[in-house]
Amino acid sequence: MAANPDEVASQKPTLREKYDNYIGGEWVAPVDGGYFEDTSPIDGSVLAKISQSNEKDVDLAVKAAWKAAESWNKSSATERSNILLKIADRIEENLDMLAAIETWGNGKPIRESSLVDLPLAVDHFRYFGGAIRSESGESSDLDSTRVTMEVHEPLGVVGQIIPWNFPILMAVWKLAPALAAGNCVVLKPAEQTPISIHALIEVIADLLPPGTVNIINGFGPEAGKPIATHPDIKKVAFTGETTTGRLIMQYASENLIPVTLELGGKSPNVFFDSVAAEDDAFLDKAIEGFVMFAVNQGEVCTCPSRALIHESIYDKFMERCLERTKAIVMGDPLDMNTMMGAQASNDQYEKILNYIDVGKQEGAEVLLGGEKFDNPVHPNGYYIKPTIFKGSNKMRIFQEEIFGPVVSVTTFKDEAEALAIANDTLYGLGAGVWTRDIHQMQSMARGIEAGRIWCNCYHDYPAHASFGGYKKSGIGRETHRMMLNHYRHTKNVIVSYDKNKLGFF
């Protein structure tokens, strides 16, 4: 049951009146003095004032980062690892407070921020803290007088532009490997959800050498662009959408620096007939796998927003899926029983409703939802009912990322058709394959053109597994220790022990 509004108000975490930039270990007011208001999607209330930065602030942050880089770039793996492990402990100690701020800022249900977002963030710091202690370089004896060494060195100072759907976790996905690899960072949180990363920095500030992490608040064209174009930034990592992804690459070409881009998807979740062969725990798990489209209100780049179901089990399986989706509890996002919270912003909310309208116009059948949810606890927030469409893969609701709690369902007759539909998309980020047939599982996992295939599971994000896209879903990877090399140069050193000349000259 939802708590009454007064109780909820009392749960609102203590926030500062305003959040400045974090530069060189200090909270610094924006040079030109501008602030904007950050509102909560839960109830539309103002949370705090946020610095509206521009290129002058970015310049200060880049300078501070390079100053810190003098020692941080050369620090030992042990030192960095110890700091990352302490950061993880400190976040864990403050988990409830940070989860509450995350929920107020983003709108996601508290059970997700406290059971998923924050624990994964903690684990990510621990993983990279461990990875840099256990890795070793590579050297090869070419012959008796020559040895070649592959040496890794940090890039220096990197820029990171964070999305609003997982404000802390997506920041940590980028921060932890960059810091572990020895880089200093200039990071811009999304303008819809800037507060939680500041709350996180507040609890770990004493652990970080000043200037290793710098946070610049503000809007994309004013504060994001100066980061993406800055000649002293040596790599840019961005999560967002395709047009801005192209722009980031274009800006990177001005400075000839690498980029990592994670640009979303339209992920297929494929259910084969064997799933329903028995009414057992696995069938139950697969039904839950279908309903995963509602995780984080569908605001996940890998949202399983296309469900492909074998025609022979469609009626029976969908009946169970509808029943499970109907059981989604909406209400106060601060209540641990609430399963779906608010969409992150008004424009997002209106965009989703327009897509629902487009789906109806295209002739897709609404099996469930298809409208806004009037939340009795928070009438001014942005809530949409979990929505299931049935239609065909050529429709826009099957092809474009809605980024809301909307799944588009279609059927297939055999494995070949399932694979064809799964790959008939501009994107290739995630995919789910549900089957009791191990051969089918493997051939589908290899056949689907996407960077992350979940077999008999979905929405699992261990630090120890790489994440990223095929096709228009982006370039590069996140998570997994391979990220260390995405944040480092490779230097090759060849040593000759031979005192004799070659004899050429």
Add this chain to the structure above:
Amino acid sequence: MQVERVSISLKARQVIDKLRKKHGELIFHQSGGCCDGSAPMCFQKGDFLIGSRDVCLGEIHGCSFYMASDQFEYYKNMHINIDVSKGRGSSFSLEIPLGLRFMTISRIFTDEELKHVKPVSFADVA
């Protein structure tokens, strides 16, 4: 009489007027993908490099409106109206500091409209 593929609301025109005063000539590029994907991006002309294979759907209030050609496949039968709402997109679109967000509102062309719909041009402009 040709049917335009893109139109624009009065409110959105007023926002363009305001932005044009500050930034000069503008263009739009429809985005795809996550977060603020599926939303139109407004840039200073010349800032965003229009792709040689991007499609130009038409002009709205003096601004060319582009889209990636593969994405256009799904908009061939759609009329889109560019509107504006309160909101805070996170991208490099120029209206964001105003606390506003351009939006793409779509509807399917009628059969009659489809017979007269304006052909698109490619972006390969001098």
